Amino acid sequence: MGYQGMPFRPERDERQLWSDAEKEEEKLAKTGKTYDDPLLEEYLASVAAKLVPEEARRAGAPTPRIAVFRDPTLNAFAMPNGIVYIHTGLLSRIENEAQLSMILGHELTHVTNRHALMFNRDAQNKQMELAFIASVTGFGRDLEREADREGMERMIKAGYDPAEAPRVFALLKDNHGDGGKLENFFFGNHQRLDERIANTQELLKTKFAADTSGGVRNTDEFAMRTRTVVRENAALDIRAGRFGLAKAQLDRVLPLAPKDPATHLYYGDLYRLQAQRAKNPADKPALVAQALQAYDRAASLDPTYPDPFRQMGFLYYQSKQTEKSTEAFRKYLALKPDAPDARRIKEYLVELER
Numbered sequence: 075m076g077y078q079g080m081p082f083r084p085e086r087d088e089r090q091l092w093s094d095a096e097k098e099e100e101k102l103a104k105t106g107k108t109y110d111d112p113l114l115e116e117y118l119a120s121v122a123a124k125l126v127p128e129e130a131r132r133a134g135a136p137t138p139r140i141a142v143f144r145d146p147t148l149n150a151f152a153m154p155n156g157i158v159y160i161h162t163g164l165l166s167r168i169e170n171e172a173q174l175s176m177i178l179g180h181e182l183t184h185v186t187n188r189h190a191l192m193f194n195r196d197a198q199n200k201q202m203e204l205a206f207i208a209s210v211t212g213f214g215r216d217l218e219r220e221a222d223r224e225g226m227e228r229m230i231k232a233g234y235d236p237a238e239a240p241r242v243f244a245l246l247k248d249n250h251g252d253g254g255k256l257e258n259f260f261f262g263n264h265q266r267l268d269e270r271i272a273n274t275q276e277l278l279k280t281k282f283a284a285d286t287s288g289g290v291r292n293t294d295e296f297a298m299r300t301r302t303v304v305r306e307n308a309a310l311d312i313r314a315g316r317f318g319l320a321k322a323q324l325d326r327v328l329p330l331a332p333k334d335p336a337t338h339l340y341y342g343d344l345y346r347l348q349a350q351r352a353k354n355p356a357d358k359p360a361l362v363a364q365a366l367q368a369y370d371r372a373a374s375l376d377p378t379y380p381d382p383f384r385q386m387g388f389l390y391y392q393s394k395q396t397e398k399s400t401e402a403f404r405k406y407l408a409l410k411p412d413a414p415d416a417r418r419i420k421e422y423l424v425e426l427e428r
Contacts, residue, residue, distance in 0.1 A: 088154075091190055095153035098203075102143075102159070109142040109162055109303060117299040118142070118178070121171065122158065124232040125179045125225075130186040138182055142303065146310040146319075148246055152181035154190040162307040164246070165300060166323050170292035172234040173242035179225030179232075187224070189217045222270055226277055235289035236282050240274040243267050249319060301330045309340050312347060320344055335376040342368035342385055362389060380409035384419070391422060400426045 084092070102108075118140035126135055136156030143149075146163040153159075158181045168174050184190065193214060226239050247267050278286055308323035321344060328337055342365045349361035366389055373382040383406040390399035403419050403426070413419070 087194065088188070091154045091194060095155040095157070098153060099155075099157060102141075107144045109144045109306070111142065111303065114142060114299050114303060115140055117295060118160070118174075121174055122178045122182060125175060125182050125228045126186065127228065127231075135186050138178075138185070140178075144306070144310065146307055146314055146316070150177055150181055152184045154185060154188065156185050158182065158185075162303050162310065166304045166307040167245050167248075168242060168300075169245060170238065171296040172229065172236075172238035172289065172291045173245070174296065175229040175232060175234045176225055176239045176242050179228040180221045181225075183221040183224040183228070184217075187217075187220065189221070193217065218266075218270075219273060222273055223277060223281070226274060226282060230282060230285045230289065233290050235291045236278060236285055238291060240271045240278070243270045243274065247271075249316075297330055301327050305334070305337055305340065309343070312340060312343050315347070315351070317344060317348055333375050335372040335379050335382070338368050338372035338375065339379070339382055339385070342366070342372065342382065344368075346385065346389065362393065365389060378409060380406050380413070383409065384413075384415075387419070387422070391426070396426050 119138060122138040122140055126138060139157045141157060141159050142165065143159055143161045145161040146166075147161055148164045148167065150158065150160040150164050158178065160177070164177070165174075168177065222239075226236050229239065230236050244267075304323050305327045308320040308327075311317075311320035311323065320340070324337060324341055324344065327334075331337065345361045345365035345368060349358045349365060352358045352361060366386060369382040369386045369389075372379060373386070383402045387399050387402035387406060390396075390402060400423060403423050407413070407416060407419055407423075410416070
């Protein structure tokens, strides 16, 4: 049923869009990149629920569902059936719950205002794939501005500080000195981010001038629910060679759980790869020392954690410290005898024990 009891009968093209969205959902599920964290998904859904207007609820708007993708790029997009996809890369840039509400409010405006349908009814857009439109090109300047404007309005009604709206777009621009070669999505486009910063700043001075006296910026739940995803995205950025971004993320989560061995393991990976790619050979010894110190800290925090011993084994092997390398590799195999690389590690041990 639709708003005020009127029957809601979607037309044929809208029914087709929902069908397309379901097919896209199936395709995305098969990629194996879904980040599985039920508590995180529950938390994100609880924030999203605050951002659906009551009149939209009464009109039969779909219940928002949030799916997190393990991908370090800046991306979030909504399907017309109410599912919002958000990449770990974007979640890892957001600093507080108010900023999260702006991103989700923007995406949910696309859903409840049926922007995909409006965009699709333009003949020149009919051949474009739904997910490509939502995540890469956007729905056109006018509808994106509408989503920003209404997203801000929704965050204010939900009790959040609207001053965080332009702030979140500024954060998405800050790549900590790392290149943006990976950023092919709508939220990673610096020119569009500049426009959104300017637009939201103007809205703060005009339409929402009376609402800038405060509001919720953050909650303890935001930090705790996003800590693990920020840490795991740091590992993705390390592998992508985006060391500045990765370090900023690790520095953010370390104070929340200073005795988390995985965080120290990733610091070790960060320094190890920086040493491998150091342009100045003089920088390498200090970075290797930092890596070994981080791995040793991870191992001391959890002596049953095999990965730090594996990494120390390779670093000691490369620096020709035979005894230490042998000891580290043996501990790794003892803790993880069925490791996928167990055979290769055993071959290194044969070489070391000649």
